[in-house]
Amino acid sequence: EQNVNNIKHEYLKLFQSENKLLPFTWIVIRIDGSHFHRFSEVQGFEKPNDEQALKLMNVSAVAVLEEFNDIVFAYGVSDEYSFVLKKNSQLYQRRASEIVSAVVSFFSSTYVIKWKEFFPEKELKYPPNFDGRAVCYPSYEIIRDYFAWRQVDCHINNQYNTCFWMLVKSGKSTREAQSLLKGTQALEKNQMLSQLFGIDYNTLPVIFRNGSSVFWDKEMVTDNGVVAKSHKKVVVDHPNIIEDDFWGAHPLILET
Ligand code: ATP
Ligand code: ATP
Ligand code: MG
Ligand code: MG
Ligand code: MG
Numbered sequence: 567e568q569n570v571n572n573i574k575h576e577y578l579k580l581f582q583s584e585n586k587l588l589p590f591t592w593i594v595i596r597i598d599g600s601h602f603h604r605f606s607e608v609q610g611f612e613k614p615n616d617e618q619a620l621k622l623m624n625v626s627a628v629a630v631l632e633e634f635n636d637i638v639f640a641y642g643v644s645d646e647y648s649f650v651l652k653k654n655s656q657l658y659q660r661r662a663s664e665i666v667s668a669v670v671s672f673f674s675s676t677y678v679i680k681w682k683e684f685f686p687e688k689e690l691k692y693p694p695n696f697d698g699r700a701v702c703y704p705s706y707e708i709i710r711d712y713f714a715w716r717q718v719d720c721h722i723n724n725q726y727n728t729c730f731w732m733l734v735k736s737g738k739s740t741r742e743a744q745s746l747l748k749g750t751q752a753l754e755k756n757q758m759l760s761q762l763f764g765i766d767y768n769t770l771p772v773i774f775r776n777g778s779s780v781f782w783d784k785e786m787v788t789d790n791g792v793v794a795k796s797h798k799k800v801v802v803d804h805p806n807i808i809e810d811d812f813w814g815a816h817p818l819i820l821e822t
Contacts, residue, residue, distance in 0.1 A: 587660040591702035592650050592709045592820070595669045599645030600695045606645075608691050614727035615774045622684040623647060624802045626676040627780045631800045633672055639819045641713055641807065643720040643777035645696075647673065650709065653822060662700040670698035709820060714808040720777040725755045725767065728774075732763045776804040779812075781819055 587593050599605060611619050620642075627640045627647050636655035641648050649669060651657060658664035674696050681690045703709040726747060733743035747755070759765040767775075785799040805812040813820065 585662045587662050587665075587700060588702040588704070589660065590653055591704045592653055593655065593660070593665065594701050594703060594709075594712060595649045595651070595666055595698055596701070597647050597649075597670050597673055597696045597698040600697055602645035602694070605694050609685070609688060614724070614731040615771075617771070617773065618684045620773060620778065622677060622680060624778050624780065625680055625683075626673050627778070628800045628802060629676045630669060630673050631780055631782065634669065637669075638781065640780040641716055641777060642780070643716065644723065646716075648713070648716060650820075666698040666700050670696050706820060706822060710813065717777055717807050721775065722752075724770075724774050725752060728765075728767070728770065729755050729758055732759065732765070736763070772804040776806060779803050779805055779807060781816065783816075 606613075606616070606619070609619075623642050623645070627642055627649070630647075630649060631637050631640060634649075634651075634657065636651045636657045637649045638652050639650045651665075658668070674694065677696075678690065678693060703712055729747055729750075730740075730743050733746060734740060738746070746758075750758070756767045759767050780800060780802050782798050783801045784796045785801075786796045787794050807813070
């Protein structure tokens with residue numbers, strides 16, 4: 567009976583399309599909070615940057631790296647995170663929908679479970695969701711460019727948002743703030759911050775300016791100043807990932 571059923575329904579698998587990701591390329595899974603403009607308002611996030619919310623994103627990303635061995639690096643800013651798999655990963659035979667859905671659902675459920683650790687006073691009002699996509703990057707230069715792109719985006723948005731919210735908090739309407747900022751360059755925004763509000767942009771917390779990077783690193787345990795043991799640990803840091811320094815110091819992350 568079971569066997570007849572299998573034969574009869576086998577043809578249904580023909581309708582599944584394959585969606586296999588290109589071999590020997592870095593797979594980037596980028597997830598992004600759905601309607602987090604609204605979510606951040608409903609949950610009363612501090613503007614422009616709620617540090618607890620960023621830290622909740624970061625611990626959720628750490629959990630993803632600990633869960634999926636093939637993920638070697640992640641970069642996060644605002645409500646988004648990019649996860650990169652090692653080039654020769656065979657996770658789910660490189661089927662895009664399985665990889666994306668597994669990562670995005672694991673991230674989302676971790677975010678919800680850990681919410682109360684970061685917001686003990688704030689009830690989670692409704693279940694947040696994230697969308698996800700997979701993109702393959704075929705060369706070292708291009709994957710480096712990808713992360714530079716995300717970090718430049720972080721800088722541009724953070725500068726704009728910092729100015730915008732300072733203007734609003736100083737009594738401007740949102741429309742006035744928008745029109746004051748329209749067409750301004752980075753330098754003008756920095757001048758506005760220092761002249762109007764006495765803020766030196768470069769002294770703002772590095773987590774806001776650089777976003778967060780998550781990766782495996784060696785943790786040295788010392789005993790009387792001597793390295794007793796070292797073990798690998800997922801760490802969160804806020805390096806510049808546009809320049810070469812970070813990548814030079816961690817050559818194994820994007821090893822080919
Ligand atoms: P979409 O569903 O298209 O992604 P969205 O509303 O999530 O829409 P995004 O472009 O992803 O729009 O922007 C995320 C928004 O979430 C930011 O504009 C900001 O308002 C809010 N947000 C995310 N993280 C934080 C944070 N840590 N602190 C304050 N606000 C945040
Ligand atoms: P995979 O990751 O490949 O999906 P899996 O362990 O989830 O592996 P499935 O073929 O999806 O395997 O089967 C789901 C398994 O989960 C079942 O075999 C059963 O053991 C368990 N399971 C799911 N739902 C229930 C349930 N309501 N009650 C008891 N066991 C359940
Ligand atoms: Mg989106
Ligand atoms: Mg979003
Ligand atoms: Mg976003």
